[in-house]
Amino acid sequence: MEHVLSGLRVVEVSAFIAAPLGGMTLAQLGADVIRIDPIGGNIDYRRWPRAPNGDSLYWACLNRSKRSVALALDTPAGREIAQALITAPGKDAGILLTNLPTSGWMDYMTLSAKRADLIMLRLTGNYDGSGAVDYTVNCASGFPIATGLDEVPVNHVLPAWDIAAGLYLSTGLLAAERARVRSGSGQEVTLSLSDVMLASVGNLGYLADVQVNNNVRPPMGNDLYGALGRDFKTADGRRVMIVAISNRQWHAIGKATGLTNVLASVGPRMNVDLNSETGRFHARREIFNILEAWCAARSLTEIAAVFDGSGVLWGPYQDFGQLVRDDPRCSLANPMMGAVVQSTVDGVLTPGSPLGFGKASRRQPTAAPALGQHTDAVLSEILGLSDSAIGKLHDAGTIAGA
Amino acid sequence: MEHVLSGLRVVEVSAFIAAPLGGMTLAQLGADVIRIDPIGGNIDYRRWPRAPNGDSLYWACLNRSKRSVALALDTPAGREIAQALITAPGKDAGILLTNLPTSGWMDYMTLSAKRADLIMLRLTGNYDGSGAVDYTVNCASGFPIATGLDEVPVNHVLPAWDIAAGLYLSTGLLAAERARVRSGSGQEVTLSLSDVMLASVGNLGYLADVQVNNNVRPPMGNDLYGALGRDFKTADGRRVMIVAISNRQWHAIGKATGLTNVLASVGPRMNVDLNSETGRFHARREIFNILEAWCAARSLTEIAAVFDGSGVLWGPYQDFGQLVRDDPRCSLANPMMGAVVQSTVDGVLTPGSPLGFGKASRRQPTAAPALGQHTDAVLSEILGLSDSAIGKLHDAGTIAGA
Numbered sequence: 001m002e003h004v005l006s007g008l009r010v011v012e013v014s015a016f017i018a019a020p021l022g023g024m025t026l027a028q029l030g031a032d033v034i035r036i037d038p039i040g041g042n043i044d045y046r047r048w049p050r051a052p053n054g055d056s057l058y059w060a061c062l063n064r065s066k067r068s069v070a071l072a073l074d075t076p077a078g079r080e081i082a083q084a085l086i087t088a089p090g091k092d093a094g095i096l097l098t099n100l101p102t103s104g105w106m107d108y109m110t111l112s113a114k115r116a117d118l119i120m121l122r123l124t125g126n127y128d129g130s131g132a133v134d135y136t137v138n139c140a141s142g143f144p145i146a147t148g149l150d151e152v153p154v155n156h157v158l159p160a161w162d163i164a165a166g167l168y169l170s171t172g173l174l175a176a177e178r179a180r181v182r183s184g185s186g187q188e189v190t191l192s193l194s195d196v197m198l199a200s201v202g203n204l205g206y207l208a209d210v211q212v213n214n215n216v217r218p219p220m221g222n223d224l225y226g227a228l229g230r231d232f233k234t235a236d237g238r239r240v241m242i243v244a245i246s247n248r249q250w251h252a253i254g255k256a257t258g259l260t261n262v263l264a265s266v267g268p269r270m271n272v273d274l275n276s277e278t279g280r281f282h283a284r285r286e287i288f289n290i291l292e293a294w295c296a297a298r299s300l301t302e303i304a305a306v307f308d309g310s311g312v313l314w315g316p317y318q319d320f321g322q323l324v325r326d327d328p329r330c331s332l333a334n335p336m337m338g339a340v341v342q343s344t345v346d347g348v349l350t351p352g353s354p355l356g357f358g359k360a361s362r363r364q365p366t367a368a369p370a371l372g373q374h375t376d377a378v379l380s381e382i383l384g385l386s387d388s389a390i391g392k393l394h395d396a397g398t399i400a401g402a
Numbered sequence: 403m404e405h406v407l408s409g410l411r412v413v414e415v416s417a418f419i420a421a422p423l424g425g426m427t428l429a430q431l432g433a434d435v436i437r438i439d440p441i442g443g444n445i446d447y448r449r450w451p452r453a454p455n456g457d458s459l460y461w462a463c464l465n466r467s468k469r470s471v472a473l474a475l476d477t478p479a480g481r482e483i484a485q486a487l488i489t490a491p492g493k494d495a496g497i498l499l500t501n502l503p504t505s506g507w508m509d510y511m512t513l514s515a516k517r518a519d520l521i522m523l524r525l526t527g528n529y530d531g532s533g534a535v536d537y538t539v540n541c542a543s544g545f546p547i548a549t550g551l552d553e554v555p556v557n558h559v560l561p562a563w564d565i566a567a568g569l570y571l572s573t574g575l576l577a578a579e580r581a582r583v584r585s586g587s588g589q590e591v592t593l594s595l596s597d598v599m600l601a602s603v604g605n606l607g608y609l610a611d612v613q614v615n616n617n618v619r620p621p622m623g624n625d626l627y628g629a630l631g632r633d634f635k636t637a638d639g640r641r642v643m644i645v646a647i648s649n650r651q652w653h654a655i656g657k658a659t660g661l662t663n664v665l666a667s668v669g670p671r672m673n674v675d676l677n678s679e680t681g682r683f684h685a686r687r688e689i690f691n692i693l694e695a696w697c698a699a700r701s702l703t704e705i706a707a708v709f710d711g712s713g714v715l716w717g718p719y720q721d722f723g724q725l726v727r728d729d730p731r732c733s734l735a736n737p738m739m740g741a742v743v744q745s746t747v748d749g750v751l752t753p754g755s756p757l758g759f760g761k762a763s764r765r766q767p768t769a770a771p772a773l774g775q776h777t778d779a780v781l782s783e784i785l786g787l788s789d790s791a792i793g794k795l796h797d798a799g800t801i802a803g804a
Contacts, residue, residue, distance in 0.1 A: 004577045004578060004580075004581045005577055005580065005581070007584075008580075017606070021605060024605070025570075025573060026573075026577075029574075029577050043647070043648060046679075047628060047629075047679070048627060048628025048629075048679075048680070048683075049607050049608070049610070049611040049615065049617065049619070049628070051610075051614045051615065052614075052615070056607075057607035057610040057611055057614060057615075058606065058607040060607070060610070061604060061605050061606065061607040061609075061610055062605055062606075062607075108760075126731060127731065127736055127737065127738065127758075131715060132715075132717070133645060133647065133715060135626065135631055135643055135645050135717075136643050136645055136715055136716060136717035137717070138643075139633065139641075139642070139643040139717050139718065139719045139720070140717050140718065140719070140720050140725060140729060140731075141560075141720075141725065142720060142721050142722035142723075142724075142725050143558065143559050143560045144624075144633075144719060145719060145720070145721040145722075146559045146721070146722070147549075147556060147557075147558055147559045148550060148556050153624070153633060153641055153719045154549060154550050154556055154624070155549075155624040155633070155643075156545065156549055156558035156560060156562070157545050157548045157549045157619075157621075157627075158543075158545045158558060158562055158602070159606070160558070160560055160562035160565070160566075163562070163566050163602055164562075164565050164566060164569060167566060167569030167570060167572075167573060168427075168569060168756060168757055170569075170573040171427060171428075171569060171572040171573045171576065171757070172431075172757040172759075174573065174576035174577060174580060175406045175407055175428075175431050175576060175757070175759075176406060176759065177580070178406075178407065178410075178576060178579070178580065179406045179407070179759075179761075181583070182409075185761060187759055187760040187761040188760040189757060189758065189759055189760065190757075190758040190760070191756055191757050191758070192756065194731050195731075195736070195738050195753070195756035196756050198725075198731060198732055198736070198738065198739070198753050198756075199738065199753040199754075199755070199756045200560070200565055201722065201725065202463060202751075202752055202753035203423060203426070203463050203464055203753070204419070204460065204463065204464075204561070205451045205458075205459035205460040205462070205463040205464075206451070206722045207463075207722070207725070207726055207732070207750075207751060207752070207753070208451070208453075208459040208462070208463055208744050208745075208750055208752070209451040209459055209722065210722050210723050210725075210726040210727075211726060211744070211747065211750045211751060212453045212454075212459060212744055212745050212747045212750060213451065213453065213454070213459075215451065216721050216722045216723040217451070217559075217722060219559075222546075222555070222556070222557040224537065225450060225559075226449060226450025226451070227449075227450075229537055231541065231546075231555060231557070239541075239555055240541070241537050241538050241540075241541040241557075243535060243537050243538055245445070245535065246445060277448075277449070277450075278448075278450070281450075311533075313533060313534075313535060313538055314538060315534070315537075315538035315539070315541050315542050316541065316542065317541045317542070317546060317547060317555045318541070318542050318543075318544060318547070319544050319547040319548070319618050320544035320547075320548070320603065320608045320609070320611065320612050320618045320619060321544075321612050321618040322544075323542060323543065323544050323600075323603065323609070323612075324609055324612040324613060325612075327542060329528060329529065329542075329596050329597075329600060330600055330609070334529055334597070334600070335529065336529065336597050336600065336601065337600070342610050342613070342614055343610075343614055345613065345614045348609075348610055348613045348614060349604075349609060349613060350604055350609070350610070351597070351600050351601040351604040351605070351609070352601075353601070354570055354593055354594065354597035354598050354600075354601045355570055355573070355574040355577070355591060355592075355593050356529075356591065356592040356593070357574075357577075357578065357581075357589055357591055358510075358589040358590040358591065358592070359581075359587060359589040
């Protein structure tokens with residue numbers, strides 16, 4: 001089966017979230033992504049959450065659809081094989097994706113001497129090359145102080161900067177490869193995690209808000225900023241998010257709940273135009289009081305029955321368990337989802353790429369490779385090594401299989 | 403100046419965050435991204451935050467480096483021009499990016515009848531086409547319930563799903579264009595916001611954790627999960643994030659603070675190996691107590707003097723104002739940042755693309771276009787309309803300039 005990126009080959013030397021996600025995003029679209037690790041695994045090989053058998057679910061879930069090669073990267077012989085894989089010929093090859101320190105054997109100068117049109121994507125913590133991780137970038141972003149209700153900063157648990165960085169890497173890699181097809185030239189492409197954060201804060205207008213308005217957006221709990229929305233408690237102790245951004249969504253709430261007139265009366269009382277986002281935002285406390293009472297009198301099931309198909313923009317709060325068990329989107333009915341064997345457990349629901357390409361059926365998610373699973377195959381196929389040469393490298397401890 | 407995506411042309415019919423960010427990501431790399439809006443602006447044209455003159459900073463910051471065309475999209479004549487722009491010839495053109503309802507004049511069938519190799523990226527709320535936004539996807543993700551300290555869900559303020567969706571769109575667009583160059587075929591590419599959420603929750607191992615371990619990761623405040631890190635209060639009322647993921651980072655904390663022996667004594671006392679992430683995670687309360695006292699006795703400036711250059715992974719918490727004023731990364735010293743005129747204010751620090759391409763100087767950030775600023779130029783250049791034809795379209799109210 002041809003997939004959209006079939007033929008493209010990327011070598012990844014990575015750890016943690018961002019760079020592995022960048023590689024997996026391309027692998028899930030059909031690229032041949034070869035992750036090279038030191039024998040025994042890199043620093044992320046045992047990260048939580050883990051399965052009872054010790055497998056890192058984190059590692060497995062960020063390395064699906066890749067091939068795995070294990071090399072003694074602390075030896076000249078192991079590094080030489082890594083260099084050979086990175087710089088092997090082929091117009092759709094010669095691409096390295098990494099977030100690891102690259103001075104020495106893996107720097108752009110050294111590698112591009114072996115393949116002049118090399119494309120190298122390099123993720124660092126800060127733009128000057130100094131270290132930073134999602135957590136130390138996040139605290140600087142302003143978002144933890146704007147999250148929650150009071151002065152105590154609340155870190156979001158989602159490693160959002162890592163995820164965005166991974167997807168900038170996949171975008172940047174395809175952009176550089178497109179340019180290479182046209183110009184014949186490769187290049188080094190750099191990205192830093194704190195630049196991803198700064199760009200995102202800027203893209204949402206918060207940097208400009210400070211500079212143009214001297215305004216620092218305050219924390220306001222779960223309220224939407226500049227629009228209408230919040231969480232509401234149900235009679236059975238669940239919570240739902242209700243949002244109205246468009247006027248259509250706003251009117252749908254009144255119609256579905258039967259509260260059209262009660263809600264409309266807030267406008268004159270508060271002297272705002274409820275047919276505007278700003279008006280609804282300013283009158284939100286009054287509106288929330290009305291919806292709070294309505295939700296508190298109904299169970300989640302009752303609310304769902306009223307809202308589903310009504311045009312109301314809403315959803316239940318779920319923990320990870322409820323997401324897996326109760327959400328119909330997290331099921332094989334969703335074409336993105338597949339079932340894989342994970343850490344000896346059969347039928348584990350697993351996402352593939354969220355991108356669907358009309359011309360091809362979805363690439364079904366696959367289990368992650370075992371560490372070193374493809375070492376022999378890759379060395380034979382890409383470097384043309386014979387079985388006996390591969391055997392000698394095993395004996396010397398330069399390479400390892402699964 | 404040639405930029406990495408120079409020559410690529412994308413038409414965007416969009417609103418809000420995800421699709422505009424996808425387009426801007428490509429525009430910042432040199433693609434000609436033409437955003438088409440209804441005359442007067444789309445539903446996102448006045449969103450908060452706004453400048454004193456009424457400009458939406460949100461809109462401006464998500465539409466930089468694009469060209470803007472304003473058309474009467476509620477009329478057949480306006481839609482016909484939009485179709486002509488989307489399906490205009492050119493091997494690097496014929497690409498539509500949208501998150502708006504596409505039934506009718508903008509659906510793939512209709513448009514691909516006008517240009518067979520059309521590439522169309524279409525973002526929806528859910529995979530079945532039903533509506534969802536960042537907020538109603540987020541509540542379902544499990545993250546608000548895992549965020550903060552107790553049972554009350556805490557929404558993160560960062561629209562992380564929108565940002566990820568935008569970057570999946572830029573990745574998917576380049577992937578589909580790469581495939582078109584090779585096959586000659588265009589296609590419809592679909593993405594849903596809730597699939598982006600599900601894929602991300604799955605990629606981080608949380609779906610597998612539920613299914614393999616029957617474990618639902620609990621909220622634990624600002625503590626890292628499975629590693630060592632948390633926020634600490636300083637003597638002057640600020641907070642800092644301190645993290646140790648690698649052993650090197652862990653030992654750096656002891657060395658910098660002079661607490662090596664005190665910290666090491668926690669290991670035997672708690673019967674854990676502090677040279678492992680898991681050991682440090684299990685002993686975190688004891689470790690935190692020691693670091694809490696150390697931080698509480700020092701100001702942020704004193705802590706920075708000790709930690710900077712020490713190998714400790716740390717950072718101060720900042721609000722958006724402190725990020726702009728105090729963070730050296732948010733300055734013109736950072737090659738990503740530039741200064742633009744924004745809403746009559748001069749010298750507003752603004753990010754360009756976080757991706758740096760070695761072969762080209764950075765594309766400096768530019769102010770967003772005024773709505774309709776490029777209507778006449780685009781209609782002349784791409785559709786070959788004469789000045790008099792353009793004048794007639796203005797007179798008929800079919801098009802509008804800035």
